[in-house]
Amino acid sequence: MKVALFSPMPPERSGIADYSALLLPALQARCDIAVARRGSRKPPRGTDLCVYHIGNNPDAHGWIVDALRRTPGVVVLHDFVLHHLVAGLTIGRRDRHGYLDAMEREGGVVGRLLGHAVLDKRIPPLWENRPQDFHLAGEVLDLATGLIAHSAYVRDRARAAGYRGPAWVVPHPAFPVPEGALAEVPGDPLFGSFGNVNASKRVPQLLEAFARLRRDQAAAGLLLVGATSPGFDLDRRLQRLGLDGTGVVREGFVDESRLWALMKACDVHVNLRSPTMGETSGTAIRALSLGKPLVVSDVGWFAELPGDVALKVPVDDRE
Numbered sequence: 675m676k677v678a679l680f681s682p683m684p685p686e687r688s689g690i691a692d693y694s695a696l697l698l699p700a701l702q703a704r705c706d707i708a709v710a711r712r713g714s715r716k717p718p719r720g721t722d723l724c725v726y727h728i729g730n731n732p733d734a735h736g737w738i739v740d741a742l743r744r745t746p747g748v749v750v751l752h753d754f755v756l757h758h759l760v761a762g763l764t765i766g767r768r769d770r771h772g773y774l775d776a777m778e779r780e781g782g783v784v785g786r787l788l789g790h791a792v793l794d795k796r797i798p799p800l801w802e803n804r805p806q807d808f809h810l811a812g813e814v815l816d817l818a819t820g821l822i823a824h825s826a827y828v829r830d831r832a833r834a835a836g837y838r839g840p841a842w843v844v845p846h847p848a849f850p851v852p853e854g855a856l857a858e859v860p861g862d863p864l865f866g867s868f869g870n871v872n873a874s875k876r877v878p879q880l881l882e883a884f885a886r887l888r889r890d891q892a893a894a895g896l897l898l899v900g901a902t903s904p905g906f907d908l909d910r911r912l913q914r915l916g917l918d919g920t921g922v923v924r925e926g927f928v929d930e931s932r933l934w935a936l937m938k939a940c941d942v943h944v945n946l947r948s949p950t951m952g953e954t955s956g957t958a959i960r961a962l963s964l965g966k967p968l969v970v971s972d973v974g975w976f977a978e979l980p981g982d983v984a985l986k987v988p989v990d991d992r993e
Contacts, residue, residue: 676706678717680741681727681750682734683709687927689956690729690752696847715741728814729753730951732762739763742817749818754828754952756814757805765793776810806949811835824954825975831952846954849963854931856938859923861895866940868933868957872903876946876971878911879993884922885915899925899936934960942967948989950974958984 679701682691701707708718715737717724724747729735739759742749753759764772770793777789785808791797800808815821815832821841823829829841865884871877877898884896896917902908912918928936937943943961947953950973958976961968962983970976972986979986987993 675722676708676718676720677701678708678710678721678724678747679727680710680714680724680738682712682729682738686712686734688729688731688734690727690734692930693752693847693956694727696849700847710741713737715744717741717745723747725750727752728756728759730756730758730953732759732766735759736763736766739814742814746817746819748820748822749814750822751811751814751818751828751832752824752953754811754823754831755805755809756811757801757808760810760813761799761801776813777808779812780808780810805951809835825952825978827950827974827978828952846956846959849956849960851963852931852934854935854938857932857935859895859897859936859939861897861921861923861941862893863891863941864895864897864939865942865944866897866899866937867944867946868899868937869945869955870900870903871898871908872906874947874949876948876989876993877906877908880944880946881911881915881917881922885917888917888921895921895923897923897925897936897940899928899933901927937961937964937966940966942969944969945976946971946987947976948973950976 681694682688684691684695710717724745726738726742726747727750728738730753760776761773764776774786774789778786781788788800792799812835815835815837818839820839821832821837822844823841824844824846826843829843832841867880869875887894912922925936937960943966945955945958945968948971952974954975958968958970968984970979970984970986972988977986
C-alpha cells in the first residue's frame with residue numbers, strides 16, 4: 675500500500691513535526707510512505723491512502739487542510755478544538771464570510787452574531803478566550819474518511835459533534851530517551867514545566883504553588899521552558915510573588931537535544947492544562963519515558979493517564 679503522509683516535519687517548530695519524525699520509520703517498515711512536501715495540495719500518483727495530521731496551528735497545518743479538501747482521507751486529529759486553525763484559514767486569508775459560516779454551522783444564529791462581533795472588534799477574539807466553546811472542527815470531520823485520535827476524549831467529542839465514520843484510538847508513541855548528560859540547572863528539588871508559558875498552561879497557579887513551597891524549601895527551583903505567549907506578563911507575576919531573580923529559571927524555545935538535557939535535570943515534571951483543546955502532550959510523554967514523577971491536570975487526555983504514573987490535579991478553587 676502506498677500512503678501519502680501530510681504532516682509538518684522537522685525542522686519546523688512543532689510538536690507534531692517531532693511526533694511525525696518519530697513515527698515515520700515505523701510506518702516505512704510496514705508500507706510505502708511518501709511524505710508530502712510542505713505546501714503540496716495533492717498526493718503523488720499511485721497513492722492508495724492519504725493520511726492528514728491536523729493540529730490547531732494554521733501556520734503548520736493550513737496547507738494540510740487545503741490538501742484534505744481536495745482529496746479526503748484519514749485524519750489524525752491532534753487537537754479537537756480547531757478554532758485557531760479555522761480563524762487562520764478564514765480571517766487570516768481575508769475570508770470573513772468563511773469564518774462567519776463556520777461559526778453559524780456550529781453555533782447557529784448566535785454563533786454568526788458572535789463572529790460578527792469578533793470581526794468588528796466589539797469582543798475579544800474567541801480563539802483566544804473561548805475556543806473550547808466553539809471547536810469549529812466540523813469541516814475537518816466531514817472530510818475525514820477515517821479518524822485516528824490519541825485519546826477516548828477526542829474520539830468521544832468527535833462522535834458528539836456528529837462524526838459517524840470509522841474511528842480508532844491509537845496511543846501516542848513513546849519517545850526513546852537519547853544518550854547525553856543532563857543540563858546543570860539550580861534547584862533542589864527542581865520542578866520543570868515545558869511548553870508555551872501562558873494562562874492555559876496554568877502557569878499562574880504553578881507560580882503561586884511554587885512561591886508557597888519556597889517558604890519551607892528555599893533551595894527549590896522552577897524551570898520554565900518555552901516561549902511566553904503575547905499578553906502574558908510573566909515578569910510582573912514573578913515580581914508580585916517575590917520570585918524575580920530567585921528560584922525561577924527561564925529558557926525559551928530549545929532544540930531537541932537541549933530539551934532532553936533540561937528534562938533530565940528536573941526532579942519533577944509539572945504539565946498542567948485548562949482549558950484543554952483535546953491535545954496529547956509530547957512533553958508529558960517524554961517525562962514518562964524518562965521515568966520522572968509527573969503532575970498533570972485532571973482533564974482530557976491527561977485524565978486518561980494511569981493513576982500510578984501521574985498525579986492528577988483537579989481544576990478548581992484549590993488547584
